[in-house]
Amino acid sequence: MPKVLVSDKLSKTAVQIFKDNNIDVDYLPDLGKDKDKLFEVIGQYDGLAIRSATKVTDKILGAAKNLKVIGRAGIGVDNVDIPAATKAGIIVMNTPFGNSITTAEHAISLMLSLARQIPEADASTKASKWEKNRFMGVEVTNKTLGLIGAGNIGSIVADRAQGLKMKVVAFDPFLTPERAQAIGVEKVELDELLKRADFITLHTPLIDATRNIINAEAIAKMKDGVRIINCARGGLVDEAALYEALKSGKVAGAAFDVFVEEPAQNNPLFELANFIATPHLGASTTEAQENVALQVAEQISAYLNTGEITNALNFPSITAEEAPRLTPWVKLAEALGSFAGQLTETSIKGIRIEYEGNVAALNTKPMTAAAVNGVLKPQVAEVNMVSAPQIAKDRGINVEIITRDQQGAYEGYIRLTVITERQERGIAGTIFANGKSRIIQVKGINMDAELTPSMLYVTNEDKPGHIGRLGTLLGNLGINIANFNLGRAEVGGDAIALLSIDGEVTAEQLKEIAGLPGVRQAKAVAYN
Numbered sequence: 180m181p182k183v184l185v186s187d188k189l190s191k192t193a194v195q196i197f198k199d200n201n202i203d204v205d206y207l208p209d210l211g212k213d214k215d216k217l218f219e220v221i222g223q224y225d226g227l228a229i230r231s232a233t234k235v236t237d238k239i240l241g242a243a244k245n246l247k248v249i250g251r252a253g254i255g256v257d258n259v260d261i262p263a264a265t266k267a268g269i270i271v272m273n274t275p276f277g278n279s280i281t282t283a284e285h286a287i288s289l290m291l292s293l294a295r296q297i298p299e300a301d302a303s304t305k306a307s308k309w310e311k312n313r314f315m316g317v318e319v320t321n322k323t324l325g326l327i328g329a330g331n332i333g334s335i336v337a338d339r340a341q342g343l344k345m346k347v348v349a350f351d352p353f354l355t356p357e358r359a360q361a362i363g364v365e366k367v368e369l370d371e372l373l374k375r376a377d378f379i380t381l382h383t384p385l386i387d388a389t390r391n392i393i394n395a396e397a398i399a400k401m402k403d404g405v406r407i408i409n410c411a412r413g414g415l416v417d418e419a420a421l422y423e424a425l426k427s428g429k430v431a432g433a434a435f436d437v438f439v440e441e442p443a444q445n446n447p448l449f450e451l452a453n454f455i456a457t458p459h460l461g462a463s464t465t466e467a468q469e470n471v472a473l474q475v476a477e478q479i480s481a482y483l484n485t486g487e488i489t490n491a492l493n494f495p496s497i498t499a500e501e502a503p504r505l506t507p508w509v510k511l512a513e514a515l516g517s518f519a520g521q522l523t524e525t526s527i528k529g530i531r532i533e534y535e536g537n538v539a540a541l542n543t544k545p546m547t548a549a550a551v552n553g554v555l556k557p558q559v560a561e562v563n564m565v566s567a568p569q570i571a572k573d574r575g576i577n578v579e580i581i582t583r584d585q586q587g588a589y590e591g592y593i594r595l596t597v598i599t600e601r602q603e604r605g606i607a608g609t610i611f612a613n614g615k616s617r618i619i620q621v622k623g624i625n626m627d628a629e630l631t632p633s634m635l636y637v638t639n640e641d642k643p644g645h646i647g648r649l650g651t652l653l654g655n656l657g658i659n660i661a662n663f664n665l666g667r668a669e670v671g672g673d674a675i676a677l678l679s680i681d682g683e684v685t686a687e688q689l690k691e692i693a694g695l696p697g698v699r700q701a702k703a704v705a706y707n
């Protein structure tokens with residue numbers, strides 16, 4: 180009988196579901212906080228059900244000799260070393276929508292608490308002070324709410340704020356104009372949001388592009404007396420810069436549920452009367468905890484009992500019979516999507532996937548899910564193979580599938596085209612008989628390139644001297660070329676160089692490459 184450990188405080192509903200599915204379960208809700216104990220016992224378990232307190236590190240995974248699946252009852256999986264889990268063949272699942280409403284409601288609660296200084300007024304009144312004149316609030320009606328991140332939670336916050344008669348402006352580079360219209364927000368650039376918002380609320384993942392998105396420079400651009408809410412992740416706001424701004428009054432108030440260091444115990448922000456703190460309570464309602472516990476227990480049980488995979492962050496959903504033929508094509512589809520997604524810098528209107536020849540006869544669903552997942556991954560927090568098609572639909576991204584019999588030289592190939600406001604960018608690939616994947620076309624230009632972990636994509640005018648200049652510059656930058664593939668539309672027309680390189684290219688180095696004569700675009704593409 181498979182054995183599961185619940186190492187964080189989950190609703191007991193999960194325990195019952197495991198039992199109903201003939202799974203042996205240990206419910207030890209405090210164990211996750213004791214990393215030595217967890218290390219000691221983890222080897223016994225096939226499944227692990229967690230929230231955010233259990234840190235599933237590389238070291239823990241090293242001791243998890245029987246572990247097959249980790250289920251996160253919630254959204255963020257920052258506490259799980261997913262690359263290490265993937266390497267160990269452990270499926271990592273989450274419940275991407277189960278606590279979104281609850282977290283959005285927490286953000287709204289914090290906004291209203293800030294507007295009326297509820298926590299301070301409560302403390303003062305209970306201390307028998309009756310300071311009626313001290314607590315002058317502000318209305319939210321007709322005020323502007325600046326939403327940074329308009330995904331699942333952000334769009335629910337927008338809906339609730341509109342109910343409070345607020346005007347909502349949103350900054351989210353991946354929000355399409357159609358989706359912005361559907362959720363009733365005005366899509367703006369970050370500077371515009373900072374300038375116009377009376378309240379700012381954050382709902383993005385913590386990634387390189389969002390770390391310290393609110394820093395001293397951003398705060399300086401805000402209205403005097405702005406109020407800031409963070410229910411997403413610690414690290415989106417520079418806490419030291421916020422401290423200064425709260426002290427000076429530039430920021431009238433801030434309310435945080437999440438902190439750079441958690442548990443937050445000695446945070447300097449706690450000294451300030453105009454700062455409200457909650458201990459990462461965003462997902463803590465009876466309803467959300469029932470939802471996520473039930474979902475995670477069902478997902479883990481299904482995987483351990485039948486091999487069914489739902490909401491996995493690191494593996495496609497494929498049945499045991501389909502696996503051998505589909506797996507290389509699924510990987511190729513995700514790689515093509517990831518390649519195109521990494522080259523896409525504006526909002527996506529559509530994704531067209533063409534399956535030609537032998538691949539068109541296979542079950543294209545997991546390939547399509549993998550391809551869409553690959554495209555969205557650079558833009559969306561916790562997208563996975565299962566949620567990717569739904570997320571694309573919610574965002575108004577039209578996914579068009581075309582299947583046809585073999586027409587050209589290849590027995591089968593997949594062509595994926597990303598359609599944005601500005602352009603269509605297509606990339607095609609195939610699987611050779613030896614199981615190796617190949618890129619065979621980029622933007623209509625034929626080529627024959629291996630898909631490798633670190634690639635450099637350079638587009639240029641087809642003019643003499645370019646290859647020499649590029650090679651020399653890369654040599655000077657100390658970048659070793661493993662493979663150099665070229666293609667062009669016509670003599671003197673658009674040309675593409677696709678290089679496999681050892682190691683990574685820095686942003687500075689990319690700038691230098693983009694500065695070479697005739698180069699139109701230079702991008703690094705990573706795939707593993």
Ligand SMILES: NC(=O)c1ccc[n+]([C@@H]2O[C@H](COP(=O)([O-])OP(=O)(O)OC[C@H]3O[C@@H](n4cnc5c(N)ncnc54)[C@H](O)[C@@H]3O)[C@@H](O)[C@H]2O)c1
Pocket residue numbers: 254255256275278279282327328329330331332333350351352353354382383384385388389410411412436437459460461462463558559560561562
């Ligand atoms: N406080 C809590 O208890 C709690 C509960 C649930 C979720 N969360 C956190 O809330 C956050 C949002 O969750 P979600 O489910 O809405 O995720 P989501 O993936 O649905 O939405 C994230 C949004 O951020 C946008 N985004 C990506 N990069 C951006 C950038 N550079 N600038 C602006 N926007 C950008 C994406 O396009 C996307 O729309 C996550 O960090 C999640 O972990 C916190």
Ligand SMILES: O=C(O)[C@H](O)COP(=O)(O)O
Pocket residue numbers: 230231232252253254255256278459460461462463
């Ligand atoms: O990402 C999430 O789902 C939230 O941060 C909730 O975390 P929790 O389950 O530890 O409350």
